[in-house]
Amino acid sequence: MVGQLILGLTILVGLHELGHMLTAKWFGMRVEKYAIGFPPKIFGKKIGETEYMLGLIPLGGFVKISGMVDESMDTEALKEEPKPWEFRAKPAWQRLIVMMGGIIVNVITGIVIFIALTYSYGEQYIPAKEVKYGVVANELGQEIGFQTGDKVVAVNGKELERFEDIRSMDALLGNNSYYTVERNGQLVDLKVPVNLMDKLADNKSQVFFVEPRTPFKVGQVVGGSAASKAGLKQDDFITMVNGESVKFFHEFQEALKANAGKAVTMTVERDNKLVKLRANVSEDGTIGFQAVPLLQTATKEYSLGESIPIGTNQAFSVITANLKGFGKIFRGEVSASKSLSGPIGIAQIFGDTFNWYKFWSITGMLSMVLAFMNFLPIPALDGGHVVFLTYEMISGRKPSDNFLENAQKVGMVLLLGLMAFAIFNDVFKIIF
Numbered sequence: 001m002v003g004q005l006i007l008g009l010t011i012l013v014g015l016h017e018l019g020h021m022l023t024a025k026w027f028g029m030r031v032e033k034y035a036i037g038f039p040p041k042i043f044g045k046k047i048g049e050t051e052y053m054l055g056l057i058p059l060g061g062f063v064k065i066s067g068m069v070d071e072s073m074d075t076e077a078l079k080e081e082p083k084p085w086e087f088r089a090k091p092a093w094q095r096l097i098v099m100m101g102g103i104i105v106n107v108i109t110g111i112v113i114f115i116a117l118t119y120s121y122g123e124q125y126i127p128a129k130e131v132k133y134g135v136v137a138n139e140l141g142q143e144i145g146f147q148t149g150d151k152v153v154a155v156n157g158k159e160l161e162r163f164e165d166i167r168s169m170d171a172l173l174g175n176n177s178y179y180t181v182e183r184n185g186q187l188v189d190l191k192v193p194v195n196l197m198d199k200l201a202d203n204k205s206q207v208f209f210v211e212p213r214t215p216f217k218v219g220q221v222v223g224g225s226a227a228s229k230a231g232l233k234q235d236d237f238i239t240m241v242n243g244e245s246v247k248f249f250h251e252f253q254e255a256l257k258a259n260a261g262k263a264v265t266m267t268v269e270r271d272n273k274l275v276k277l278r279a280n281v282s283e284d285g286t287i288g289f290q291a292v293p294l295l296q297t298a299t300k301e302y303s304l305g306e307s308i309p310i311g312t313n314q315a316f317s318v319i320t321a322n323l324k325g326f327g328k329i330f331r332g333e334v335s336a337s338k339s340l341s342g343p344i345g346i347a348q349i350f351g352d353t354f355n356w357y358k359f360w361s362i363t364g365m366l367s368m369v370l371a372f373m374n375f376l377p378i379p380a381l382d383g384g385h386v387v388f389l390t391y392e393m394i395s396g397r398k399p400s401d402n403f404l405e406n407a408q409k410v411g412m413v414l415l416l417g418l419m420a421f422a423i424f425n426d427v428f429k430i431i432f
Contacts, residue, residue, distance in 0.1 A: 003348040005343060006058045008363045009035055012106065012370055018061040019105030020098060021050075026103050027094045030085040033064035059343060061421075065098070066130035069404040088401075092393045099385040105369035110318070112363030115311030121357055122301040124214065126163040128152070130296050133213040136250040141201055145190040147183060148213065148250070155179035165394035167208060169317065172196060194333040201335075214293045216249040219280070225288020230279035232289060233270065240267035257285035318368035342422025347375040380411025 014036045030049055037055030044053040055061070060322050067086025082089035087098070106151050137146035152160050155171045156178060171177050172354050177192035193199070200209070218236040221228050232238075238246060241255035256264070268275045279287045302310060329333045341349075350362055375383040384407065392398045400405075 001347045001350055001352045004359055005347040006365060007062075008350070008359070009343075009362065012367050013037075014107065015032065015109050015367075016102035016370060016374070017061045017063045018064070019101035019103070021101075023098045023099045023101035024063070024065050024087070025091055027098065028085060029087050029090060029098065030066040031063060032066055033062070035063070036061040038062075046076050069401060069408050076344060079184055092389050092398070096386065096389045096393070098378050099382050103371045103374050103382055106367045106374070107315070110315040110364045110367035110371065111231075111312050113367065114314040114361055115307050115327050117357065117360055117364070118314070119301055119304050119307035123300050124297055124299045126295055127298050128160040128165075129367055131212040131214075133215075133248065135210040136248070137210050143199070144193065144196070145188075145247065146179075146181065146210050146211060149179040150183050150188075150210075152179055152210070153182050153187070163212060166210065169321040171319060172200075173328065180236065193231055195330070195336045197328065212295060213248050214295050215247060215351060216252070216291045216316075219290035219292040221290075222288040226280045226282065226286040227289040230266070230277045230287070231275075232266075232268065232277060232279070232287075235270075236275075237269040238266050239274075241265070249293065252291075253285070256281050260285040260291040262424075303338065315364065315368055318365050320374050322369060322372050340422055341423065342419065342427035344423065360395045377408035378411050378414055380415050384411055 017034060017036065019061055019412055021034050026033050032049070033051045033053060034071075035055055036058075037053075040056050040062055043058050044051055046052075065087045067082060067088040068234065082369065087095060095340075131151070134149040134151045135141070135146065137148050137150065142328055146324040152166055155165055155168065156174060157180070157264045164180065164202070165171070172193060173178070174192075179190045179192065181188050181190060207243040218227075218232055218234055218238065220291055221234060238252060240246060241252065242259070243265070244255060246252040246255055259281050263278055266277045266279060282425050325334070329336050350359065374381050375386070377383045377387045388399050388404065388407070
């Protein structure tokens with residue numbers, strides 16, 4: 001989990017700072033240091049005028065450009081007249097491009113990752129028509145208005161073609177979103193609560209509020225588990241528990257939970273024969289095997305030409321989702337503490353096992369988030385510099401070095417406060 005977080009951030013921060021460094025060198029600015037990670041220094045090597053450094057704290061990085069007021073707060077050189085190679089000596093439009101360099105590289109990186117994933121893997125999904133038995137509504141789903149057996153037919157009035165679209169950001173973050181379900185032959189609209197994201201954040205089990213109701217078969221049986229000791233085998237079909245029919249997996253789960261800590265008799269179909277097995281159920285209501293849902297998935301493959309607009313749209317949808325999320329926070333519809341995550345929360349998203357597709361999907365998403373966050377008009381972030389440079393280009397007046405220095409201090413306090421909030425918030429959510 002930690003390894004994936006460090007690897008993902010190293011790639012993204014390295015590319016972000018590379019964008020600043022290359023544009024600065026392009027315009028003849030002196031780059032004193034290029035660093036991935038924050039001090040203390042693990043490794044450093046000077047090549048030409050630039051020292052390339054790897055820091056011990058892998059939560060960011062920086063580029064030190066001569067004559068620029070930045071997070072290093074090294075302002076001694078600013079007391080002298082600007083040198084031709086310094087950041088402050090260059091035209092405002094060149095400085096603006098340098099400050100936008102990291103953001104642009106992160107956007108390009110995110111787009112390239114999503115295009116590559118679309119081209120390599122296509123899109124795997126569950127056709128809505130395959131969920132013919134409807135959905136299983138958990139406690140949160142029931143709170144919204146779902147009932148087990150409902151068939152979701154539309155999201156925001158648009159016919160549902162892929163089951164995964166019920167989890168789309170348009171549904172979860174849109175204004176006045178609603179689901180249309182078929183229930184007992186009638187269509188019923190279920191309004192999405194404005195605080196749904198808060199409720200999902202409170203859902204410690206990480207299970208969505210509805211899942212497909214589906215028959216199942218036995219997948220991998222854990223060695224030494226109660227299922228293994230009972231004689232359960234891969235590809236078995238469990239049809240009854242203690243004489244009660246369990247056609248769907250959620251029914252099987254409910255039967256085990258009702259008999260937690262007890263022994264149950266299971267009727268199993270194997271090679272067209274019925275076999276009775278007896279298994280001891282754990283206190284948490286499991287016996288130790290992986291269930292395989294009997295749902296037909298579909299994969300749509302794309303050419304490179306088709307992947308470019310689709311991947312680009314997926315990349316920018318991350319920014320759209322962030323804008324909608326911030327809008328809900330500012331309107332008080334969702335809680336900032338439940339919606340924002342720091343490094344611990346991001347590591348948990350990666351998970352504790354490595355999956356190539358998942359790793360790059362999350363890394364692509366983080367690249368777009370990093371671009372979005374850096375573009376916020378906060379001093380010490382690239383967006384803060386962009387605001388000051390835009391003011392200079394429009395007004396023809398450059399903010400004083402003293403003003404920029406004080407703005408940088410304010411920005412650093414805000415960023416450190418935000419980072420502290422995110423980390424303590426992650427710890428709080430884990431504990432409570």
